Amino acid sequence: QSVLTQPPSASGTPGQRVTISCSGRSSNIGSNYVYWYQHLPGTAPKLLIYRNNQRPSGVPDRFSGSKSGTSASLAISGLRSEDEADYYCAAWDDSLSGWVFGGGTKLTVL
Amino acid sequence: EVQLVESGGGLVKPGGSLRLSCAASGFTFNNAWMTWVRQAPGKGLEWVGRIKSRPDGGTADYAAPVKGRFTISRDDSKYTLSLEMNNLKTEDTAVYYCTTLIWGAGMEAADYWGQGTLVTVSS
Numbered sequence: 697q698s699v700l701t702q703p704p705s706a707s708g709t710p711g712q713r714v715t716i717s718c719s720g721r722s723s724n725i726g727s728n729y730v731y732w733y734q735h736l737p738g739t740a741p742k743l744l745i746y747r748n749n750q751r752p753s754g755v756p757d758r759f760s761g762s763k764s765g766t767s768a769s770l771a772i773s774g775l776r777s778e779d780e781a782d783y784y785c786a787a788w789d790d791s792l793s794g795w796v797f798g799g800g801t802k803l804t805v806l
Numbered sequence: 807e808v809q810l811v812e813s814g815g816g817l818v819k820p821g822g823s824l825r826l827s828c829a830a831s832g833f834t835f836n837n838a839w840m841t842w843v844r845q846a847p848g849k850g851l852e853w854v855g856r857i858k859s860r861p862d863g864g865t866a867d868y869a870a871p872v873k874g875r876f877t878i879s880r881d882d883s884k885y886t887l888s889l890e891m892n893n894l895k896t897e898d899t900a901v902y903y904c905t906t907l908i909w910g911a912g913m914e915a916a917d918y919w920g921q922g923t924l925v926t927v928s929s
Contacts, residue, residue, distance in 0.1 A: 740922060742919075752916050753914065782850070784851050792869075792870070794870075795856070799850050
């Protein structure tokens with residue numbers, strides 16, 4: 697059972713917009729930044745969003761992040777086949793004194 | 807070019823020990839906070855622990871499942887991060903990644919990951 701809760705799966709067709717939610721508590725999302733990672737099988741994870749809504753250089757602006765209270769969301773617009781991957785949210789947890797990840801959401805592009 | 811290269815993975819029996827290394831290059835290792843993340847087969851990402859840079863105290867924090875069994879250390883002179891794993895359990899079987907987040911002058915972030923090294927704990 698992960699500390700941060702994500703839906704196990706999401707799907708969309710090319711060009712669509714999809715959102716992935718991440719629910720936490722006051723000790724993690726409620727009081728710290730949220731980070732989002734994309735993970736393709738057999739490769740290293742890749743940071744998509746940091747500090748709730750900032751994109752690292754090279755990440756397309758099709759990816760956006762938001763946070764409200766103890767929840768966060770990752771939105772992907774203009775869905776493309778190469779976006780098919782696992783997506784994870786993460787945040788520091790003050791109570792656990794450690795980073796916590798969501799269980800991951802497998803995104804399928806239909 | 808930033809590079810992180812893990813080594814030391816392999817097959818070990820329950821109760822055994824293993825030491826993973828992560829060789830870093832292409833950035834100022836001394837100032838970087840370094841992290842270990844793992845992924846068990848068919849499971850999601852799990853934070854293992856991190857070590858702060860020496861200027862920031864050099865202390866390490868650990869996830870509850872590994873606390874007391876794993877030790878993270880760093881050798882800034884050799885640009886090397888280590889993960890000493892003792893009393894290994896079958897549930898420690900995973901691909902282990904070393905990773906770091908580097909902050910630019912304008913507070914822009916860039917993450918770097920190694921290729922991962924597989925640790926299998928089995929009798």
